Amino acid sequence: MAPRPERRPPGRVLPVFPWDTLAETRARASAHPDGLVDLTVGTPVDHVAPVIKDALAADSAQPGYPTTAGTPALRRAVVDSMARRHGVTGLTPDAVLPAIGTKELIAGLPAQLGLGTGHTVVIPEVAYPTYEVGSLLAGCTVVRADSLTQLGPSTPHLLFLNSPSNPTGKVLGIEHLRKVVGWARERGVIVASDECYLRLVWEGEAPSILDPRVCEGDHSGLLSLHSLSKTSNLASYRAGFVAGDPALVAELLEVRKHSGLMMPLPIQSAMAAALVDDAHAAEQRERYRIRRERLLPAVEAAGFRIDDSEAGLYLWATRDEPCRDTADWFAERGVLVAPGEFYGPRGARHVRIALTATDATIAEAVRRLA
């Protein structure tokens, strides 16, 4: 009898969970007599807009199953918001799909696109960890690269972009994105562009991969990933979406229907309301702009250089020393920041400082850095 194949717990292929390695630094920062100022995780701290809460409440008594595709109102709201907020033309409701938070979408994307052993996924050099995690869970090979020349003649199956970037705040311009799209089209590479921070730009503009100036109105092979966690303070609701190539979206819908990846109906209604209303998103953006204006000069005055960071909710700071030393320097002042190595080896001399803290917390951080 052939031996029974061994079970392979997925955790074995995954990297060490980086936040677990921060326990000692966290303990040191927490011991500060005035308490901990936590600027690590980018979790929203401001209120959920009434227009969103009302929509949630209005559908809270619905007993039936929701659809995986999303309500017609939600799909329409996604299409209209992409046009209004990001100048994306040519989307139709069947080219968009809600996700139960964008992290879920990213973690499942390689497998849901039919990728696995023998397939290669390209992720940014310094990246949100879930691109690597989703690729490894599917059994893919992961390559870190920021430029097409780094890839040489090799042809991956999927390429993740993230502009504005978490953690660096770097924005990829129209020309850069055009080159990536042209290169990917020639080779049949799917481009998944994580655009969670597209509304949070402080200098210049951040185009979507679906912007007609980038893709010339042709969405084939392109997926744009969005989250309402930061722009609408909906991290606790779990609300995101994918938009782009209708054929790829149909494939995702098929798999996600079978897997029961249905966004709860009251959340679908809340998300639609959030996408229709631009006012609350503009107010939230303004809160972050003010916090950035306060914190950035304080970090610079404390002797750090801020690289990139022209968009997004983080400052990417360095003193040209190992990131753990920098994190320790902050911890002595009771401030906790994320070591850049959490995001890839190229981040080893930076730290990521989140702007997602209350005005009082940001003011306290500024005081301690002075």
Ligand SMILES: Cc1ncc(COP(=O)(O)O)c(C=O)c1O
């Ligand atoms: C770049 C990036 N993509 C995706 C996500 C996930 O967002 P969500 O809260 O919708 O899962 C985050 C959250 O921090 C992020 O920074």
